[in-house]
Amino acid sequence: MNEILKILERDGRLTGKQIAAMLGKTNDEISDAIAEYEAQGAILKYTAIIDWERAASERVTALIEVKISPQRGDGFDRIAERIYQYDEVDSLYLMSGSFDLTVIMSADSMRDVAEFVYAKLATIDGVTGTATHFILKKYKEKGCVFKKPEQQEERMIFV
Template sequence: MKKLLQLLEEDCTLTHEQLASMSGMTVEEVEKTIRMYEEEKIVLGYKAIVDWDRTDREAVTALIEVKVTPQRGEGFDRVAERIYQYDEVESVYLMSGAFDLTVIISGRTLKEVAQFVGQRLATLEDVTGTATHFILKKYKEKHLIFEKAEEQERELIFS
């Protein structure tokens, strides 16, 4: 069953027949196991990884380090839940080290991201500090390498 999860994570577009062949299971076992994974929230969803730099969509992604005061009996969970409710927030992770949460957000502009951090995130009651890092270029995500865009050939003129 672990093999099936790995195959789904690598390419969720594989058919049940392909998954059965690659995992050594029957098609019926694959269908039943996937249904169970979905019901038990082991598989949360299926997503395409898009290289937005190859499109005309303008967007800014930021990684924000957040320091918070944990709440008695709830730890960091209540603060994390408040943060992940915002539409701009793509991911929230509890971290070890110098800060408590990593928040990944996207916006249309640097200003929009800065306003989110300054007006919404930093003003939350239990947030004691933030540090924002803008992602300038993605090289690899979820084991997939972002290929370089084909460079246009330059015409050289010699005199």
């Protein structure tokens, strides 16, 4: 029933009834499956992808490379937990390569980002270095292109 997840990942607003029709299942089968996915945490949350710029609201997004020294017993996890607890942090990934963690955060201003980095992030025990990159323009997020597609000229064609 991974089909349900694929459908919801593309459009989380479809109703159980609609999905049932799309997949040729009963309403109960779909609502049970969704409840199960929610219970096991496969479905974490339903949300919207927002273009804040188009909503005429200033938001700053930054990608921060973080170097940490892993700790005996906990590896990277404990420090990661201390970082993701902050509401400012949207995403956090453990990386391979020349740094350890990627933090993606958004804030109302560059100043807020800077403050978070030097006052909170950099001072966490075990964090040995940070490099902050500001995102200049968003083109695509979660499969969604930010620019509205240009429409081809209207056609009246009979096929």
